[in-house]
Amino acid sequence: MYMKLDDLKTSHLNRNIVFLLLILMTGCSTEKEVVLNGATMGTTYQVKLIAGYFKNTSELKEKIDNRLQAINQSMSTYIPDSEISRFNAMQDTRKKLAVSDDFLHVMLAARDIHEKTGGAWDGTIKPLLNLWGFGNTQKNHQVPDEAEIKKQLHRVGFEHIEIFPEGYLQKRKHSLTLDLASIAKGYAVDQVSDLLRASGMENFLVEIGGEVFAAGYRKEGQPWRVGINRPSTSASTTDVYRVVPLHNRAMATSGDYRIFFEADGKRFSHLIDPRTGYPVNNGVVSVSIAADNCMLADGLATAIMVMGREHGMALIRSLKDVEGFLIVRESDGEIVPYMTDDFRLLKP
Secondary structure, X not given: OOOOHHHHHHOOOOHHHHHHHHHHHHOOOOEEEEEEEEEXXXXXXXXXXXXXXXXXXXXXXXXXXXXXXXXXXXXXXXXXOOHHHHHHHOOOOOOXXXXXXXXXXXXXXXXXXXXXXXXXXXXXXXXXXXXXXXXXXXXXXXXXXXXXXXXXXXXXXXHHEEEEOOOEEEEOOOOOOOOOHHHHHHHHHHHHHHHHHHXXXXXXXXXXXXXXXXXOXXXXXXXXXXXXXXXXXXXXXXXXXXXXXXOOEEEEEEEOOOOEEEEOOEEEEOOEOOOOOOEOOOOEEEEEEEEOOHHHHHHHHHHHHHHOHHHHHHHHHHOOOOEEEEEEEOOOOOEEEEEOHHHHOOOO
């Protein structure tokens, strides 16, 4: 039986029902892709939602922006009255600082990552970044002398922060400062994902500054596809080395090919080993980590860049539900990928 469009127009059906009938008659999908984007944490975010045609998503953008603003107000070192700025300004080691649930949750996760990586990830590394010219206090890159590196190393050590589960932080060294940029974006991705689930969304992709979480499927019913950037100084952000399918998984990537300087014929990366005070030079040029949550993936990607291929791969294999993809520049200059068995199964 066929129904004429004129019959529909003259009926008492409302426009939504007419539209739905037309979709069913033509065999078109009853779902749409909605894209929301904006700025946050010194970078950009993009959210792709797969929703029914009559699902109202107009309020989600405001909810996402408000949630990201709250996280930024907690952990941005660029906001003078943020929680992290108040912690950094605190000099009294006898004082406890009350912090929000956001800050506490990230600090507890940070402590876990710090311990798992043997100190390769350290949120107090900012004095060393500043010394090498990679911080936000100066722009001039330089190779500091050994005595100055040793001096700044005394201002580094995440283990010197006391974290109380009741919601307090305390310094054991007055000179300690925090910078959580290497896991805060991952946390923000996780929080936006939680917000979307609470709003009834099942299929979506959240991306903040390159860190992602993929839930469910794309409109076509296939897994979301996320690209790993080609590790080259000349590569654009759209130059893809490998495509990875993600389903209910997060992925974060860290690399040494964007931020560096050269001096006396040597290349110095912004990725500094907090245990030695020197930029890493272990051949690893890119690390991508897939995990259940983006904060863990974010922190591990940074840490394993510091740890190197052998120790990094051993750590990944020791962790449950974590996969890794490392790109290594061998001594002959050849770029070689290394990956865990489970990551190898993630075929595009």
